[in-house]
Amino acid sequence: MSIFRDIPPTAGLPLSIRELAAAYRNRHAGGLLAQDFQNFLGAPYAAVTCSGTSALYIICEALKELSPKRTILVPSFICPLVAFALRRAGFFIEPYDVGPRDFNGDAGRVAAACAANADIGTILINHLGGIPCDLTRFEQTIRATGLFVIEDCAQSFGALHKGRPVGTLGDFSFFSLAAGKGLTLYEGGVLAVNKNEHAALMDAKIRQLVKCDFRREARRILELLGYGLFYRPLLFWFVFTLPQLYWSRRGDDIKALREDFDSTFPVHAVSDFRKAAGHIAFPRIAGAIGSQREKAACYREALKNLPGLCILQEAAGDAATYPYVIALFDQPEKKLQALQAFAGAGLGVSQIYARALADYGYVQDSVPNRNSENARRLAERAITLSTSPFLKKSDIEKCIEIMHTVCGR
Ligand SMILES: Cc1ncc(COP(=O)(O)O)c(C=O)c1O
Numbered sequence: 001m002s003i004f005r006d007i008p009p010t011a012g013l014p015l016s017i018r019e020l021a022a023a024y025r026n027r028h029a030g031g032l033l034a035q036d037f038q039n040f041l042g043a044p045y046a047a048v049t050c051s052g053t054s055a056l057y058i059i060c061e062a063l064k065e066l067s068p069k070r071t072i073l074v075p076s077f078i079c080p081l082v083a084f085a086l087r088r089a090g091f092f093i094e095p096y097d098v099g100p101r102d103f104n105g106d107a108g109r110v111a112a113a114c115a116a117n118a119d120i121g122t123i124l125i126n127h128l129g130g131i132p133c134d135l136t137r138f139e140q141t142i143r144a145t146g147l148f149v150i151e152d153c154a155q156s157f158g159a160l161h162k163g164r165p166v167g168t169l170g171d172f173s174f175f176s177l178a179a180g181k182g183l184t185l186y187e188g189g190v191l192a193v194n195k196n197e198h199a200a201l202m203d204a205k206i207r208q209l210v211k212c213d214f215r216r217e218a219r220r221i222l223e224l225l226g227y228g229l230f231y232r233p234l235l236f237w238f239v240f241t242l243p244q245l246y247w248s249r250r251g252d253d254i255k256a257l258r259e260d261f262d263s264t265f266p267v268h269a270v271s272d273f274r275k276a277a278g279h280i281a282f283p284r285i286a287g288a289i290g291s292q293r294e295k296a297a298c299y300r301e302a303l304k305n306l307p308g309l310c311i312l313q314e315a316a317g318d319a320a321t322y323p324y325v326i327a328l329f330d331q332p333e334k335k336l337q338a339l340q341a342f343a344g345a346g347l348g349v350s351q352i353y354a355r356a357l358a359d360y361g362y363v364q365d366s367v368p369n370r371n372s373e374n375a376r377r378l379a380e381r382a383i384t385l386s387t388s389p390f391l392k393k394s395d396i397e398k399c400i401e402i403m404h405t406v407c408g409r
Contacts, residue, residue: 006237007348007395011292011323011387012180013281015228030272033279035174037190038134040158040166044200045315046192047206048185048275050220052154052176052212053081053189054267059150059172060089062198062205064099067148069121073104073113074367076375078126078291084150084263084365094120095358098372098378101310101328102169103128109371122148126167127156129352129384130292130321131314135161135169145304148172157182165194172202173229177278179227182323183285186224186275213268222275237346254345261362289321292387295396296322296388301329302400306407308334324384326352327403332380338406339383347399348386355379381398 008338038046049055060072071092074082086093093115096105103126114120123142125133134148142149149170157175159166167173177188193202230239247256254260286303300311307328314320329335342349354360356375358367 003114003237003346004181004348005223005233006239006241007232007233007349007386007390008180008236008388009286009324009348009384009386010180010409011389013183013233013284013288014231015184015224015277015281019280019300020225020228020277023280024273026280027272027276029279030275033275033282034190036282037192038277041165041173041192041194043168043192044196045191045202047202048177048270048278049174049189049191049206049210050266050268050270051081051178051187052152052174052189054086055174055189056082056085056152057089057265058202058205058209059174059191060086060091062172062202063200063207064089066198069119071117071119071121072150073105073110073120073123073147074125074357075105075124075128076372077103077128077378078124078152078357079154079353079354080104080259080357080360080363081261081265082124083367084261084265085358087366088263088265089386090233092119093123093367095367095371096375097382100374100377101312103131104134107141107376110138111141111144114141120145120147122150124152124169127159128157129326130316130323131312132156132159132161133318134167134315148175154178155323158268158285159314159321161391162317168194171195171198171374179223179231180297180326182288182321183260183278183281184224184227184277185220185270186227186272187220188278189330208402209214209267211267213266216266216268217271217274220273223236224277225399232361233346236354241346245259257354259354259360263362288389290321291389295391296320296325296389299325299327299400303403306403309403309407318327320380322387324350324387326385327385328378329330330382334406335381337383341402341406342383342399345398345402346401347395347397348388348391350384350386352382352384353379380406
């Protein structure tokens with residue numbers, strides 16, 4: 001078992017203690033992080049929030065001022081925190097199923113759902129795994145019914161759909177700056193508005209809903225410092241893999257995958273120090289994404305002909321960011337075999353979500369149990385291959401070798 005060299009499962013951007021010290025010295029520059037996002041997106045408004053979840057919650061609170069409709073179409077394979085944000089804002093969830101080998105919904109089914117329920121006023125799309133979702137397929141329905149579009153860009157900052165950055169395709173978007181999500185404040189998020197006419201409303205909502213919470217922010221600052229120290233292969237096993245092993249052995253896959261979320265997420269102000277840490281690391285994102293793409297291409301090339309395996313990738317003309325690579329087996333048994341083969345190897349192989357959204361016990365009262373067949377299929381058959389900056393060429397070669405063995409080649 002690899003204890004002293006354990007690769008993180010996703011491509012979180014490491015932060016050095018030197019960068020954190022520079023962030024402290026330049027904390028007055030914290031306000032520039034929102035500007036970084038706004039400039040990158042060319043958006044009229046962006047703001048830093050304490051999480052992606054709180055960003056979505058604030059967007060939904062603003063939506064209530066724009067439309068009386070209270071039902072949102074949500075993909076069936078998505079982070080359960082999304083359901084918490086929507087429910088807290090008083091919205092109902094109508095799941096639409098993702099594709100069998102992508103995270104796009106079916107245009108006909110989405111149109112039918114809108115025709116059947118006049119309360120549907122918004123569709124949330126998700127660029128999961130940094131792979132741009134194809135919004136154009138819903139264009140007719142969006143135009144015909146005046147749906148608002150929220151983009152969940154929690155995992156996809158920097159991805160391009162037909163040359164346009166994700167986060168600029170719909171009306172509103174949000175990004176996650178949680179640990180492991182690329183650029184990080186340990187916990188954090190960004191919300192963006194794409195139409196001038198919504199900027200003032202969003203700003204007013206932020207002023208109304210976001211409160212100072214010194215104790216929680218102090219804890220986040222300590223966690224960010226801990227991230228600077230521990231987010232490296234030498235120490236990652238102790239802070240991440242050890243608790244994961246503990247919960248796996250106890251048979252709790254939800255806790256092992258850190259999906260034991262709590263509906264009482266905070267909505268508090270982020271300190272200038274943490275924002276400055278994000279601003280200082282921001283220029284490194286482009287290079288990190290380039291390296292993730294190279295690693296993804298390497299996996300794709302080496303695994304493309306393996307029987308019973310599909311490596312998910314973006315549509316032609318799009319550019320995914322690949323914070324990890326999704327390998328989808330035809331058979332659920334193969335996924336289990338693969339996870340066993342990688343256990344203890346320290347190569348960062350993991351899973352996306354343990355369940356379809358409707359199947360998490362803690363959201364069952366708010367997510368109807370329908371339209372989730374493909375999501376269940378993905379949960380049962382997909383593993384993730386790391387594109388972490390710590391992953392070396394020799395690690396990728398080992399991963400490829402193990403995948404060949406699992407797939408019988
Ligand atoms: C697709 C997706 N949406 C939303 C979220 C919530 O973001 P955060 O953890 O920053 O609240 C996540 C985070 O795991 C996510 O992966």
